[in-house]
Amino acid sequence: MICPHCEQNLLRKQRTGNRCSFCKRDYALDPKTNPLGLNDLRVRRVTAALTDGGRIRIVPEQLWYALSRKRLRDSEFGQGCLGGAFALGAFVAFVSFVAEAPVLLLASAALLLVGSGIAVARAVGVGAGVPRVSREDFAAQVLGAWRRTYGSLPPGVLDTSGSTHGPAVPAVAPGAAGTAGVLICRDRAVVAFLDAAGLLARHGLASARSPEEVRAVPSSGPVLVLHDVDAERELFVRRVRETLPGRTVVDAAPPLRTLRARPNAVPYRDPGRKPDAEAMRLLSGLGTLTPEELKWLGKGWRYPLVGLSPARLLAVVDRVAGQVTRRVDEDRRRAAALGFLTWPGPAGPGPVGGP
Known part of the structure; x- marks a missing residue:
């Protein structure tokens, strides 16, 4: 491997204990011992690409998926045998x-x-799509070693370890007249990513985890649903619409058909989260999926939101949020122009010579 500090090509015996024998500096990840075959230089390259050279900030879960893509795409069944x-x-x-x-x-x-x-x-792909390192273990097995070596996470990666994104989080921009709508997303990492980018505040969106929590938000605006592109997503959107009659509910995630047509989109599967027979029956009854798509979803395949390109995810949600909240914003601006949403300021001095 190449030393991330002095760029010397190190043999295994020249890097014992994760230390370069040339520059005597420690590095975090050795491809021979790391379950994802990572090294520090690759983590830096991938992080720079995900953050668009530092233009946006990402969450650890997005880095986990990006570093797992190769292992997800390739089958490891019988490797070595x-x-x-x-x-x-x-x-x-x-x-x-x-x-x-x-x-x-x-x-x-x-x-x-x-x-x-x-x-x-x-x-035929037996063994493909199953993460070598789980999302939950990534922080300890990869980021923990990185933090111990460098004292912080890779540049551009948000430290969300101590954050708590509770239900119905208001995220209204300063000066806004109120909450324009609600974003339902049960993946707290994705909410943290969108919030850090200022997207929720820019569109006056509050965050909730379920349709029941939406009722606690003082807004009758549209409801955006953001969910992993999987079997559960289709049924969850339907439940939101049934639970919130009269509200505009928009599925903000990219369509399954679009993602499956993209050659660089890498799905994964969780054998323990396959939809059951009842879920498949309901999905089939929706009439929105082809038989081939139903078969694919039935095997537990999915596209997680954290697996989408961060820049593309921001662009998609930003565009959808802008479209569905534009009418609300126009109504609020008209109301503000009429004075309904403004308080009169303190009275100034009267005209010269007046009382």
Whole structure:
């Protein structure tokens, strides 16, 4: 690996204890011991790309997904066994011919059959899409080592470890006449990301986790729903509309069809979160998904919001929020012009010569 400080190419014996033997400085991540195969230089490159060179700030969960993309895309099923099975099978076949022991051909055939099975499984994607390091473990296994070495998180990554984004968080811009609408998002990391970018305040949006919490917000404006693009998302949007009759409810997440058509969009799957039979029945009844999309969702595949490009996520939510709150803003401006939303200022001095 390359030392992130002096850029020397280090052999394994030259970097024991995560310390460069040339410049004597510590580094955080060694690709031989890190479960994601990371090194400090790669983390810096990926962070710089996600933050657009420092223009925007991201949350740790977005960095987790970006650093996991390669492992999610590639199948690791039988990794290390595939080559071994073929090599051993070829060796046994060679020995059987040299020793004139036909019985060994059976063992060779079995080994080659195992290798072929692993190759086919990898080709069809068995093992792909499952994170090597979970979202919950990323902070300890990667960011913890980084913080111990450098004293802080990578530049541009928000420290959200001590933050609490409670329900119905008002985020109205200074001087705004009130809350223009509500954003429902159950992923607190995404809310923290949007809030840090000033998007909630810019559009006068409060944040809530559920349609029940929306009722606590003093606003009758539109409700934006932001959810991972998965099977649960489709049903959650329907529940929000049923729970809040009369309110304008807008699905602010990108459509599944759009994401699946993008070659650089990498989904993941959680075998423990597959939709059950009832959920699949309800999804099928919506009539908005193709049979192929239903089959894909039924296997537990999803596009998490933290997996979308941070800049693109900001642009999409900003555009949707601007469209649905524009009418509210126009109404508020007209009301303010009529004086309904302004208090009279203190009386000034009367005209010269007046009382």
